[in-house]
Amino acid sequence: MIFTPFDRPVRAAFVGLGRIYDLNMRAYVDNPDVEVVALVDPSEERRAQRQADWPEARTFATAAELAASDLSVDAVEALLPAPLHTDGVVELLGYGWHVNLQKPMCNDLADAQRMLDAAAANDRLLRVMENYLFYEPLRKLKATVESGEIGDVSGYHLKMVASGRGGWDVPMSSYEWQFQQMQRGRGILVFDDGWHKLATAIWLFGPIKEVRGWVGETEVVPGVQIDAPTTISWEHDSGIRGVWDITLAPDLYLRSDYYTNDERWEVTGRKGYARVNRCTGRGIQQPSLEVYVDGEMRAYHALDDDWASSFRDSGRHWLRWLHTGNGPMLWSGEEAVDVLRFALATYASSEAGGVGVDPSQVT
Numbered sequence: 001m002i003f004t005p006f007d008r009p010v011r012a013a014f015v016g017l018g019r020i021y022d023l024n025m026r027a028y029v030d031n032p033d034v035e036v037v038a039l040v041d042p043s044e045e046r047r048a049q050r051q052a053d054w055p056e057a058r059t060f061a062t063a064a065e066l067a068a069s070d071l072s073v074d075a076v077e078a079l080l081p082a083p084l085h086t087d088g089v090v091e092l093l094g095y096g097w098h099v100n101l102q103k104p105m106c107n108d109l110a111d112a113q114r115m116l117d118a119a120a121a122n123d124r125l126l127r128v129m130e131n132y133l134f135y136e137p138l139r140k141l142k143a144t145v146e147s148g149e150i151g152d153v154s155g156y157h158l159k160m161v162a163s164g165r166g167g168w169d170v171p172m173s174s175y176e177w178q179f180q181q182m183q184r185g186r187g188i189l190v191f192d193d194g195w196h197k198l199a200t201a202i203w204l205f206g207p208i209k210e211v212r213g214w215v216g217e218t219e220v221v222p223g224v225q226i227d228a229p230t231t232i233s234w235e236h237d238s239g240i241r242g243v244w245d246i247t248l249a250p251d252l253y254l255r256s257d258y259y260t261n262d263e264r265w266e267v268t269g270r271k272g273y274a275r276v277n278r279c280t281g282r283g284i285q286q287p288s289l290e291v292y293v294d295g296e297m298r299a300y301h302a303l304d305d306d307w308a309s310s311f312r313d314s315g316r317h318w319l320r321w322l323h324t325g326n327g328p329m330l331w332s333g334e335e336a337v338d339v340l341r342f343a344l345a346t347y348a349s350s351e352a353g354g355v356g357v358d359p360s361q362v363t
């Protein structure tokens with residue numbers, strides 16, 4: 001498509017005003033690149049609650065009502081339940097709006113293609129936002145690795161422990177659509193939260209040529225299976241290998257302002273290593289990034305390691321991008337399909353007993 005950058009504030013709408021709106025909206029506050037003109041959610045309670053943030057914005061129960069109104073909109077922040085992503089995005093693009101979508105993009109390649117086709121047919125942009133790529137400790141990790149400080153990369157390790165105690169309240173309605181996703185084989189740890197971890201792997205070290213997965217499950221309440229313990233390993237085109245272990249610790253208390261994940265990224269080079277010690281949660285009082293080289297440990301204590309800031313910066317990146325059209329979108333719809341393929345290759349491998357699967361070959 002030929003995109004003409006905006007030379008005035010973008011007129012934006014939020015579609016979906018649930019839990020994650022609290023973080024996404026931070027990009028829009030005091031941002032001269034944007035004017036929030038509409039809020040859309042079928043819940044009257046949510047509309048009334050969010051109206052307080054944007055007293056000038058008009059509220060609508062559906063996107064169709066907004067589209068039929070006299071309000072003009074350029075771009076939407078799509079914060080819909082994941083099972084609604086495909087139909088929702090096709091509808092939003094069809095109204096002629098650029099779309100910034102939450103992860104996971106969708107559940108399978110056919111749905112992804114429908115979204116990409118809708119973007120092309122309507123000559124509109126589809127971005128699948130990836131806030132982890134804007135988390136300052138991870139950005140500093142990437143810069144450290146690329147500086148050569150720890151030597152050539154030998155390999156790396158991601159770790160996630162999902163804990164059941166601490167953090168903010170998540171409404172039961174959010175769990176309901178998560179349960180639907182689980183029943184479709186798209187679990188909350190590997191696919192939903194995992195989307196971010198897979199995205200960081202591609203962002204750090206590029207395309208992936210082979211994935212080996214072992215996806216487990218644990219029943220937490222009767223009828224609800226969480227997709228852990230799980231181990232995934234992979235090799236990039238460059239030959240660098242990564243491994244990610246996912247563990248469930250339902251009784252572990254973790255201090256967090258948001259979700260209660262204990263997360264790590266550790267890149268080992270030929271002469272040192274660099275490790276991000278946390279992201280979403282704040283459980284362990286370590287510096288968010290540590291770099292070890294030649295017997296010395298450097299600890300970063302002043303990075304912006306509030307996970308919410310990654311939403312703010314990802315959203316600002318999008319709103320600025322709409323004024324320039326320059327540089328990576330992080331991610332475009334097409335790039336997000338690579339993350340989807342990584343997840344699908346994990347499932348295909350696990351189902352086949354852990355054999356190596358090339359993500360470009362999954363159907």
Ligand SMILES: NC(=O)c1ccc[n+]([C@@H]2O[C@H](COP(=O)([O-])OP(=O)(O)OC[C@H]3O[C@@H](n4cnc5c(N)ncnc54)[C@H](O)[C@@H]3O)[C@@H](O)[C@H]2O)c1
Pocket residue numbers: 015016017018019020021040041042043046061062063079080081082084102103104131171173174175192
């Ligand atoms: N980036 C991250 O780290 C992160 C974290 C949490 C959630 N998410 C993603 O954000 C999205 C929303 O998650 P959430 O936790 O806010 O869910 P939620 O259930 O709290 O909120 C969803 C909201 O959408 C509204 N809604 C339902 N149907 C709608 C429709 N047709 N039109 C407009 N609004 C509609 C609901 O009433 C609800 O208010 C999901 O895709 C989820 O995966 C991303």
